[in-house]
Amino acid sequence: MAKILNVHQLRKTYSSGLNQLTVLEDVTFTVDAGATFSIVGPSGSGKTTLLGLCAGLDDANGGKVELCGADLALLSEDERAVLRNKNIGFIFQDFQLLPTLSAIENVSVPLELQGVKNAASQARQLLQKVGLEKRLNHYPSQLSGGEQQRVALARAFSNKPRLLFADEPTGNLDEETGEKVIQLLFELNKESGTTLVIVTHDLDLAKRTQQILRLKGGKVLTNQKTDVL
Secondary structure (H helix, E strand, C coil): CCEEEEEEEEEEEEEECCEEEEEEEEEEEEEECCCEEEEECCCCCCHHHHHHHHCCCCCCCEEEEEECCEEHHHCCHHHHHHHHHHHEEEECCCCCCCCCCCHHHHHHHHHHHCCCCCHHHHHHHHHHHCCCCCCCCCCHHHCCHHHHHHHHHHHHHHCCCCEEEEECCCCCCCHHHHHHHHHHHHHHHHHHCCEEEEEECCHHHHCCCCEEEEEECCEEEEEEECCCC
């Protein structure tokens, strides 16, 4: 099966005064195209740093990341941005909606920037899929946390990404609302055939993916397949 993400001996360090802080050390794994994959570990284990490196949002100090067949180290910042815009979707813990735009505008504007015709119509359809057809013209401040994350879900799938990174997607939601968002996430992911990489501290959520990478202290503790189909 084709590999959409290939990470080899990745290392990330930060300088703090005279000291070097190693956040990730010798991290190696691959993700199959179309698979569901989770990265788990306690706070400070390097999960979010790893996601940023995999998405080309930051540079490693050693090792290699191949994303959608491209070696990120060989790409300029502009080339990485083009790669992300064409292939990658993001969902964040804090939603990251634009507060001055309505729900439908938050979904349609990224499409318009990519030159998509009928962007508003596509945005409307996506928001209907996540159950927000009656909240199209509401602003983020008028929406609950769960509703905001559903807008973020619609936006993330709007460019039909090959790979979706979800960083603690239920971190700011109560258990019941979080469960609804996760169900939607997996449904949309299956429907679109997207590869899903979830960063989470929630082991129950991780067990719903096909493979679990456990980090501790910036190193890979285990990398195991699950029984999920």
